[in-house]
Amino acid sequence: MSFRLGYVPGVTPGKWTRMWAQRRPDVPLELLAASTDEVVGRVRDGAVDAGLVRLPIDRDGLHAIPLYTETTVAVVPKDHVLTAVDEAGLDDLADEVVLRPLDDTLPWAGELPGRPAVTDPPTTADAIELVAAGVGVLVLPQSLARLHHRRDLTHRPLADAPRSDVVLTWPDAENTELMEEFIGIVRGRTVNSSRTPRRRDDPAPGGTGRAMRARGGRRAARRR
Template sequence: MTEMQVTPSFRLAYVPGVTPGKWARVWADRLPDVPLALVAVDAAEAEPTLRAGGADAGLVRLPVDRTGLSAIPLYTEVTVVVFPKDHWLAAAEEVAPGDLADEVVFHPLDDTLDWAELPGRPAFERPATTADAIELVAAGVGVLLVPQSLARLHHRRDLVFRPVTDAPQSQVALSWPEEQTTDLVEEFIGIVRGRTVNSSRGRGQTAAAAAPAKQPSGGGKAAGGRTGGKSAGGKPVPGRTGAKAAGGRAGGGRPRGGSGSASGGGSGAARRGRPKRKG
């Protein structure tokens, strides 16, 4: 009994705030035969998901434990403070941590910023999630410090945000199990690093190499050539009389008589060979 062939696929985990869409589109163009499955996970669950085999690779927030995991830093996000639209901070273009000394600053349990000391005044209780903290900010209870992508993810019309100077920043990385560095992982590494299909180390390069080469334009004419003043298709070529003058008709036409051909009697031979029209 023949075993069924399993269609390969690639599972990519990603944490809130990260938008893998642009890389997913490149993947679909480059490897249309390999489905890319996007797996949304909480920031705290990204590393356990990779270790448990729940995804082939993941877009995570650093730091991660590098024991058994590889990670390539991709970009660093700006830290912003989120507050109500009518808050006095709205007049500022950017905010310093010292400006928040009198503000209640929420520190959710899923916070991704590594603060040595959180500015402002602590809340009585830490919100469970960033989404919960956003609700409290909208209620006018305090403010929230988050990476800019999370502020955009939880955008509300009644809230605004401003960049914060001298604040820790969140770094996004591509991570995967070190022992599972497959061709598909290499392919995705090439995509996030901006490699072209020709410089990729994965299957995309193999697919490009296997594509049939295009025939050069005009190849048929060069291969067939011209014989006796005729094109490759056998049709006479206008203005080419040399071959006929030199050797008569190509392909063994009837040879002409000696003196008639040399002295101009060929025209007479042509008349003799023409049948008379019946009256």
């Protein structure tokens, strides 16, 4: 038996996997890195028990609880004019070629900033290579900028850009004991406040049944 967790690039489940190992050393936690569409698909078909993904997703038949919101940044060469400021805005990209890889998940509304590229790169990794070659700039969640870090590139926060919400998603069905355990971990519940049912071999609160009967007998003897 194991608990299988899918996650998208840039999301780091390390803190939660360490807590899982402390609380459930008897159940291995298996990790699968994939794109948002792939993780959601595997949650639906039961290949993984839950997924850490970025919105938007099709929530039909799925639970989704928000975990955190990521800062959006612009990735540029280290000698780019944008590096002169600590924080930029979308207007600062008006004259730039803004690359939009086909795996982009930012929730853009309306027109994209800057000028479009001649062709959209297939992946974020490909877009990073184009930025390094001086072809354009790339707007993406900060965690992805860190994941694809290069010594010749840097990034700056974009104050007015759309942000990515990271959620935990799992099937809309009765939760298993392990699912409740993982939900408790990501929500910051302590061991004592966990909703996870006690296993039959766990002692009841206050001690075992034999110990409780013994204490009851001693109290009755004192009353007599």
